[in-house]
Each structure stands twice: as C-alpha cells, then as structure tokens.
Amino acid sequence: xxxxxxxxxxxxxxxxxxxxxxxxxxxxxxxxxxxxxxxxxxxxxxxxxxxxxxxxxxxxxxxxxxxxxxxxxxxxxxxxxxxxxxxxxxxxxxxxxxxxxxxxxxxxxxxxxxxxxxxxxxxxxxxxxxxxxxxxxxxxxxxxxxxxxxxxxxxxxxxxxxxxxxxxxxxxxxxxxxxxxxxxxxxxxxxxxxxxxxxxxxxxxxxxxxxxxxxxxxxxxxxxxxxxxxxxxxxxxxxxxxxxxxxxxxxxxx
Ligand code: PGA
Numbered sequence: 001x002x003x004x005x006x007x008x009x010x011x012x013x014x015x016x017x018x019x020x021x022x023x024x025x026x027x028x029x030x031x032x033x034x035x036x037x038x039x040x041x042x043x044x045x046x047x048x049x050x051x052x053x054x055x056x057x058x059x060x061x062x063x064x065x066x067x068x069x070x071x072x073x074x075x076x077x078x079x080x081x082x083x084x085x086x087x088x089x090x091x092x093x094x095x096x097x098x099x100x101x102x103x104x105x106x107x108x109x110x111x112x113x114x115x116x117x118x119x120x121x122x123x124x125x126x127x128x129x130x131x132x133x134x135x136x137x138x139x140x141x142x143x144x145x146x147x148x149x150x151x152x153x154x155x156x157x158x159x160x161x162x163x164x165x166x167x168x169x170x171x172x173x174x175x176x177x178x179x180x181x182x183x184x185x186x187x188x189x190x191x192x193x194x195x196x197x198x199x200x201x202x203x204x205x206x207x208x209x210x211x212x213x214x215x216x217x218x219x220x221x222x223x224x225x226x227x228x229x230x231x232x233x234x235x236x237x238x239x240x241x242x243x244x245x246x247x248x249x250x251x252x253x254x
Contacts, residue, residue, distance in 0.1 A: 006211050008039040008227065008254045009167055009234030011127060012241030013067060013095060013215075016046060023049035026244045027056045033248035034062045039234065041251055043241075044095045044127070047081055054090025065093035065125070068101055071114035083115075083122035093125035095236075097153060099173040109152030116157055125165045127236065128153055129215070130194070134174035143193050146170075150197045159206045168194055168212045169236045175216025177238060184229050187214045191231045223250045 018026065023045055034041040042063040045053050053064045070080040086094065096119065097112040112128070119126050130149040132142045154162075170190045175182050182190075191212050198207040214226045215236030226232055234254065241247040 004230075004233060006209065006233045009042065009211050009213050010037075010039050010247075010251050010254050011042040011044060011167075011169075011213070011234070011236045012247050013044045013098070013236055013238050014046060014049075014242065015067065015100070015238060017242055018046060018049060020049050020052050023053050024056060027053050027062065029244035030248045030251070031057070031060055031062060033251050035060060037061070037251050037254060039251060039254040042093065042127075044093075047086065047089070050086060050089040050091050063092045064090060065095065065127075066091045067095045067098065069094050069096075069115060069119060069124075071111060071118050073118070083118050083124055087122045087124055091124060093127060093167075094119050095127045095129060095169075097129045097149070099129060099131060099171060099176055103173070109149055112153045113155050113157070116153060120157070120161050120165060125167070127167045127169050127213075129169045129171050129236070131171040131173050131176075131190075131216070137172060137174055142190060146190060146193050147197050150194065151201060154201060159202045162202075163206065163209060166210065167234075168198075168210060169215050170194060170212060171215035171236060177217070179217050181217035181219075181222055182214070184225055187226060187232060188229050191229070195231065218250070220246050220249045220253075224253050227254055 044065045044067045066086040069083045070077055074082055096115050101107045116126055132145040136145050172182050194212055195207050211233040213234040213236050214232050218235045218237045219240040
C-alpha cells in the first residue's frame, strides 16, 4: 500500500447485531490480527456489549465505541443513553450522524452538532458520518450536501477540541448496505470536497491532520482499492465486518 501521511483507521460498525456472548467471541477472534497491525482498529458495538468488550480489549490495540448517544447529560428521555454513560461503560468513541440515524430516526445536522459537543465534553472521540443520498448524487448535489453537513454539524466546535478526536467518514447513502460501492473517483472527489470545506471552516493545518475514511459496501475484495486512494485514511465497514474473519482480513490489508 502507498505510504500515507496519517495513520490508517479501520472501524467496524456492528449496527443492531450481536449479543454480549457473540460480541465476546468475535473480539477474541480478531484480537491476534489487531495486535499485529499498525492501523487503528475500532469496533462500534451495541450499548450492551460496550462494557464486556472494553474489558476484553484492555491492554490491546483494539478500541471499542458506541453507535449513537443523546445530546443531553441526563434527564427524562425514556430509552435514550447519555455520553457519560457510554464513556463510563468503556467506550472510547461514538459514531454520530450515521445515515441510518439521519434517515430512520430523523436526526438533523443541528442535533448532530449538539451531540458532537456533548461527546467531546464527555471525552469521547467522534466518527462523524456525512454523505449524499442517491437523488442528491444523481442531481449533482454532492458538494452542496457535504458542505452543509460539515458546516452545520461542526458549527461552533473549535479546532482545538477536534484535533486527534474527530474522524470524518464519507458514506454515500446509496452505497450503504446496498452492495453498490462508490468508485474510487467518487470517493476521492468527496474526500477533496471535505478537505476544502474543512480548510475553509478551520485551516489547512487542521485539515492536514484530519483522518477521512470511506464507508459503504466495503468488503474484503474492494477494501484495498479504497485504501490505495491518496487522502483516504481508512474504512468504516458494516455488513462485511460482522464476520470476524473478514474484518481481520481487511485489517491485514491495511
Ligand atoms: P455497509 O455499512 O458496509 O454494510 O455498507 C457501512 C455503514 O453503515 O457504516
């Protein structure tokens, strides 16, 4: 693989999959491969699996995180979970703005912005997901969508708080769970747009250190193609990463 200026990040997003027992079996299977890699390996697990997985990865190079959190510290929000709760349970990071949260649970950029601020308050690292829908893609609105998502999600969040805590995941919605992965050209163009917007919002120093990863129907066969792209610093993987053997193989490719 071509030499990169930033460390490579490989993150699994389990979504609503795996019981505590299944999670533990998975983590034990991938740990040997994770220990060998120079990349940063992460798994976003269901809330119930955070504590058991965090205990299992103690003193290893595998990082455990959550897939969502509420923007409040506590209160009357039946069924919700606070950042400080997932932090206490052992999460090191949280995925925010995933398209399934945006589309199914109607999360707005404004809400995601509040969640990012709360997550940083709780000393959680953030993987911020952005990406256009199929219709937006077909109507040439990629630049506009990425710009407004980034601007609104990061509003009033100073660079000092985001250095080494933020990872940006470009996930075209039409590629998530569909088997329709983006071409390297599409991923590269989105990465370039993101870097321009981030330079505009902050500065080029901050942009230079910001990891930008790709997600959307990544698998063992196509992972290397994305990892080769200059400026793309890793992968966010759903379906293919449910199998520990596939996840370990992708880590080995990185
Ligand atoms: P997928 O999911 O790899 O199944 O497309 C990616 C994601 O939702 O982060």
